[in-house]
Amino acid sequence: MQAQMKELTVTERKMFVMGKISTTIKRTEKTLKRKRKHQENRKRSRITYLVESKQVCRQSFEYMHCISNCQLSGIINHYKTSGVTPPIKKSGGRRFNKAALSESDVRHIVGYISSYADVNGMVIPGKVRGIKCQDPRV
Structure with a gap:
């Protein structure tokens, strides 16, 4: 799986990981506690990391998908704010620099x-x- 991930471009890899995250993230407003009458507001979203339909820890997920901890956090934050859309660099890169x-x-x-x-x-x-x-x- 790692060899396949390395063949993808950075944008394709981020979109692939974002698709996996979108299927396993819990974004409900309230918690789902059975023993309480009143549910609390959720402070953090819960993510289950799956690799080939087996649950793994976050570090293993990062290793298998060839991404760093910061990249995964950035992908998750982007998904929470913008949904499943390709991430766009804010600077625009070297081509779009008007001062060049x-x-x-x-x-x-x-x-x-x-x-x-x-x-x-x-x-x-x-x-x-x-x-x-x-x-x-x-």
């Missing part, structure tokens, strides 16, 4: 720095460790 420079801007900046170094740079005499070019400039 375009490729043409990067080329323009590199050209400017290179021309500035040619005009105002000083050549370092001798061999400098870690630099492979013949005339390194500062």
